Amino acid sequence: MKKLERVVFHEKLGTIHEKVNRVWRLTKYLTKALQCDDETTKHALRAATICKFDLSSQMVNEFPELQGIMGEKYARNFNEHEEVAKAVYEHYLPKYANDTLPTSMIGALIGLADKIDTIVGCISVGIMPTGSRDPYGLRRQTIAILKTLLDMRLNLPLESLIDASFDIYVDNGIIENVSDDLKHDIFTFFKGRAIYLLGEDDIEQDIIDAVLYEEIDSFAYEVDKTKLLAKRRHDENYKSTQEALTRILNMAKSIGQAYCHIDSTLFKTSSERQLYEQYLTITEQIQEASDAKDAEKMLRAIERLATPIHTFFEYNMVMDSDETIKNNRLALVHHVAEAIFKFADLTRIQWK
Numbered sequence: 001m002k003k004l005e006r007v008v009f010h011e012k013l014g015t016i017h018e019k020v021n022r023v024w025r026l027t028k029y030l031t032k033a034l035q036c037d038d039e040t041t042k043h044a045l046r047a048a049t050i051c052k053f054d055l056s057s058q059m060v061n062e063f064p065e066l067q068g069i070m071g072e073k074y075a076r077n078f079n080e081h082e083e084v085a086k087a088v089y090e091h092y093l094p095k096y097a098n099d100t101l102p103t104s105m106i107g108a109l110i111g112l113a114d115k116i117d118t119i120v121g122c123i124s125v126g127i128m129p130t131g132s133r134d135p136y137g138l139r140r141q142t143i144a145i146l147k148t149l150l151d152m153r154l155n156l157p158l159e160s161l162i163d164a165s166f167d168i169y170v171d172n173g174i175i176e177n178v179s180d181d182l183k184h185d186i187f188t189f190f191k192g193r194a195i196y197l198l199g200e201d202d203i204e205q206d207i208i209d210a211v212l213y214e215e216i217d218s219f220a221y222e223v224d225k226t227k228l229l230a231k232r233r234h235d236e237n238y239k240s241t242q243e244a245l246t247r248i249l250n251m252a253k254s255i256g257q258a259y260c261h262i263d264s265t266l267f268k269t270s271s272e273r274q275l276y277e278q279y280l281t282i283t284e285q286i287q288e289a290s291d292a293k294d295a296e297k298m299l300r301a302i303e304r305l306a307t308p309i310h311t312f313f314e315y316n317m318v319m320d321s322d323e324t325i326k327n328n329r330l331a332l333v334h335h336v337a338e339a340i341f342k343f344a345d346l347t348r349i350q351w352k
Contacts, residue, residue: 003056012125013174016052019117022168024048026113029164033156036105044106047087050075051110054088068092094144101144101151108152112161115141120165123186124175142193149219155293158216162186191216198226207233210348224295225344232299233352242351244306245340247313249347252337255330262335266328271315275308279336286339295343302340309336 004017013019027048031041054060054071068089075085083106090107091114093100102108122128122136129138149156162183169175194216198208203226211225232238267273282301289298318333320326340346 004052007055010121010125013121014172016055018172019114020049020052022117022165022172023051023110023113025168026117026161026165027109030109030113030156030161033160034109034154036109040105043081043083044087044109046080047084047091047106047110048113050080050084051088051091051114094140094147097140097143101148105152108148108154112145112148115145116161116165117168119145119189120162120186121169121174123189124166124169124178124182128185128189138189139193142190143197146190146194146197146219150223153220155218155221157218158190159187162190187215194219194222198223203227203230206348206350210344210346213345213348218293221293221295224293225299228295228299229344229346229349233349239351240310241303241306242346242349244309245302246346246349246351248305248309248333249337249340249345251318251333252341253347255334260331260334262331263328266325268325269315271308271311272329272332275305275312275336276332278305278308279332279339283339286342290342298343302343305336305340 004020005015007016008014009016009019024045027044028041030036031044036044051071054074055067057070057074059070060067068091072085072089075088076082080088083104086104087102087106087110090102090104091110093102093107093111102111118136119138119141122138127136127138134140145158148154149158166175166178166183170178191212194212195205195208198212199205201223207226207229210229211222216222232242262276264273264276267276282304285301286298289295289301312332316329318326318329320329
């Protein structure tokens with residue numbers, strides 16, 4: 001392993017030895033974030049420690065395409081656990097477009113840590129793919145991360161993984177300052193690849209825009225959302241529901257500011273109270289569905305707002321002449337809309 005201290009990964013990002021240390025820390029972060037059991041954590045951290053040790057061998061030096069393959073063989077030869085040896089090979093997957101993905105959790109974890117370290121590091125020091133130039137394969141590695149998160153159904157907010165990588169680079173003194181522009185560049189880079197993958201899965205652009213209008217969060221969760229909305233778009237019986245949901249979202253957008261406080265004692269009609277009570281009922285359901293990354297449960301909860309929204313608009317003048325009543329109704333509109341926005345910005349969809 002000492003030999004890796006003499007192998008340069010990138011002049012601004014340090015040696016392979018330093019990269020392995022970062023990968024180890026990211027792997028530890030992942031095992032905690034995903035609440036892995038003790039055995040999985042133990043094997044994952046061991047695999048992270050030795051994942052690049054074959055790069056110092058004469059065989060890989062002579063035939064670079066054997067990296068990982070020889071690592072797995074060497075690991076078995078030194079009596080490493082089977083899962084550890086397998087992960088040393090699998091963390092490189094996929095090596096090219098349409099290549100197989102890691103089949104083991106440990107291989108997936110090391111692969112995610114290794115690839116996110118490369119992407120965050122390279123873009124942070126100014127290496128951004130342009131046109132046909134992508135010397136570090138950042139596009140391929142970004143797609144690999146997204147595919148792995150989806151294939152393994154790992155409910156991990158992508159943004160938190162990127163932030164964890166930033167923290168390690170800052171701790172190591174390689175990056176001095178993580179600017180908002182730098183974060184935006186990396187998030188935008190990932191979003192571009194996410195949009196590409198969803199398009200490859202025949203998800204239409206407006207639905208992609210509706211779901212990915214802010215952060216990616218858990219990619220598998222976002223994919224579930226797009227597929228649910230694609231079905232709803234072509235459901236003739238869904239017209240009334242989508243009209244109610246998009247109407248209140250459009251009004252919330254037009255407000256231009258947040259009316260935060262709802263005073264239930266100011267309600268003048270039963271329809272106001274009905275919408276408010278339904279909002280309170282589904283708020284807990286939405287949070288539970290969000291925590292579980294259950295897109296279907298979350299959408300069903302939101303759809304229960306449709307009928308009280310219709311009734312609210314039928315029997316209430318939101319822009320009431322009484323400023324206090326008006327502001328209270330605007331606050332109600334704002335809060336109900338925020339609950340819907342947690343799923344998607346449905347106003348971006350071209351409904352049939």
